[in-house]
Amino acid sequence: MSESAEERFAATGLVLPPAPEPLGVYKPSLIVGDFLYLSGHGTVQEDGSLIIGRVGADLDVEKGKLAARQVGLAMLATIKKTLGSLNRVKRVVKVLGMVNATPDFARHPYVINGCSELFREVWGQENGVGVRSAVGMGTLPDNIPVEIEAVFEIHPQ
Numbered sequence: 001m002s003e004s005a006e007e008r009f010a011a012t013g014l015v016l017p018p019a020p021e022p023l024g025v026y027k028p029s030l031i032v033g034d035f036l037y038l039s040g041h042g043t044v045q046e047d048g049s050l051i052i053g054r055v056g057a058d059l060d061v062e063k064g065k066l067a068a069r070q071v072g073l074a075m076l077a078t079i080k081k082t083l084g085s086l087n088r089v090k091r092v093v094k095v096l097g098m099v100n101a102t103p104d105f106a107r108h109p110y111v112i113n114g115c116s117e118l119f120r121e122v123w124g125q126e127n128g129v130g131v132r133s134a135v136g137m138g139t140l141p142d143n144i145p146v147e148i149e150a151v152f153e154i155h156p157q
Contacts, residue, residue, distance in 0.1 A: 002124075005086040009076065009122050017044045017070070019077040023141075029082040035093070036082065036152040042144040043067045044074040055111060055145050056102030067145045068097065068114030075115070075150060076122070083154065092119050092130035093151040100140040100147075109134040115148050 003011070020041060022028055030037045043051035055064035079086060097112030099105070112134035120128040130151075140147050 005089060005122050008124075009086055012118075012121055014073060014118075015046055016077040016080065017046050017074050018048055019081040020044045020074055028078050031082070031154070034090075034153055034156065036079065036089070036154050038075055038078055038150045038152070040098070040147040040149040041071050041074045041078065042141065042147055043070045044077075045070060050142055050144055052143050053145050054100050054102060054143065056105035059145050061107050061110060064099065064101075064111040064145055065114035068099075068111050068148065069118050070114075071146050071148045072115035072118040075148065076118075079152070086122060088154050088157075089123060089127075090153040090155050091127040092123060093153055094130050095119070095132040095148060095150045097132065097134040098137045098140060098147045099134065100138075100143065100145050101136045105136060108136050111146065112148070115146075 020028060026039050028039050051067045051070060053059045076086060079089060095116060097115060099108045099111050122128055
């Protein structure tokens with residue numbers, strides 16, 4: 001029998017930050033039918049603080065990738081808060097990754113791999129990898145380096 005998403009996440013040894021609370025007029029997550037939509041998530045760390053800075057100036061590409069992984073962890077925290085378990089996710093459908101980068105920075109997909117690789121670890125190659133866009137932005141809220149939103153197909157309760 002294969003490991004569950006919860007077991008695969010536990011095996012990473014990573015720790016989930018607190019699920020972020022909305023800082024505006026929106027819901028962090030919304031279930032519509034068999035789909036879970038997550039609003040844009042930022043770089044919330046274990047202590048609730050944010051990773052700050054622009055990729056290509058304040059952070060190099062590897063630190064940008066780690067920031068994207070941290071966003072993925074914040075998203076997992078929201079999934080657990082919303083669904084009760086990572087096991088309720090059937091598959092990753094769509095990821096949109098936004099990188100706060102200098103105008104000359106061109107490795108946005110590599111940075112967003114930090115989140116995508118985490119999702120692949122948790123839900124496997126077939127179900128943890130969906131369609132994706134990775135784009136550069138002139139700025140992001142609070143000068144965070146990465147913001148990511150996603151859509152997941154979920155198992156019925």
